[in-house]
Amino acid sequence: xxxxxxxxxxxLILIGIFLTLNNFYNLQYLSIAKLWPLFILIPGLSFEVEYxxxxxxxxxxxxxxxxxxxxxxxxxxxxxxxxxxxxTWPIYPLAVAIxxxxxxxxxxxxxxxxxxxxxxxxxxxxxxxxxxxxxYPWFSMNLIFSVLLIAFGIYILFKNYKK
Numbered sequence: 761x762x763x764x765x766x767x768x769x770x771x772l773i774l775i776g777i778f779l780t781l782n783n784f785y786n787l788q789y790l791s792i793a794k795l796w797p798l799f800i801l802i803p804g805l806s807f808e809v810e811y812x813x814x815x816x817x818x819x820x821x822x823x824x825x826x827x828x829x830x831x832x833x834x835x836x837x838x839x840x841x842x843x844x845x846x847x848t849w850p851i852y853p854l855a856v857a858i859x860x861x862x863x864x865x866x867x868x869x870x871x872x873x874x875x876x877x878x879x880x881x882x883x884x885x886x887x888x889x890x891x892x893x894x895x896y897p898w899f900s901m902n903l904i905f906s907v908l909l910i911a912f913g914i915y916i917l918f919k920n921y922k923k
Contacts, residue, residue: 767809771802794838801831811866818866825859847891854884 775798782791804827807820833851837844857880864873890904 764810767806795835797831797834797838800827800834804828804831818863821862821866822859825862826855829855829858850884850887850891853880857881857884 775795778795779792804824807824808828811818811820811824829851833848833855837848857877860873860880861877864870864877867873
C-alpha cells in the first residue's frame with residue numbers, strides 16, 4: 761500500500777468523523793465555517809510531505825511553504841473570528857519568503873533566491889516592528905529611516921577608507 765493512499769485515506773476518514781460529530785453534537789469548532797482553511801493547509805502539507813519523502817523536485821517546496829503558512833494563518837484567524845486580521849497581514853509576504861528559502865536550502869543553493877527572500881522577509885519584519893513599536897511615542901518610521909541612512913553612510917565611508 762502506498763504511503764500517499766494511507767495519508768489521504770486516514771485524513772478523509774478523520775475529517776468525516778469530525779464532521780459527523782459536528783452534526784450530532786453541534787460542536788462549533790468542528791464546522792466547515794471554522795475548518796475551511798484546511799483546503800489551503802492540506803495541499804501545502806502534501807507538497808511538503810511529497811518532497812521530504814521522495815527528495816525529488818524541490819520546486820514543490822515553494823507552494824508547499826506558501827500554502828502551509830497561509831493555511832495556518834487562516835486557521836488561526838478562523839478560530840479567533842478574524843479579530844487579528846489587521847495585524848497578521850505581514851504573513852503573506854513572509855509565506856512567499858519561506859517557500860523560496862526552503863527552495864534555496866534544498867536545491868543547489870542558487871544565491872539569487874536569497875534576494876527576494878531577504879526583501880520579502882525584511883518587509884514582513886519591518887511591518888511587524890512598526891506595528892508593535894507604534895505604541896511608543898519616541899518611535900517613528902522617519903526616525904528609523906534617518907538612522908538607516910546614517911548607518912549606510914558610515915558603512916560607505918569606512919568601506920572606502922579601508923581601501
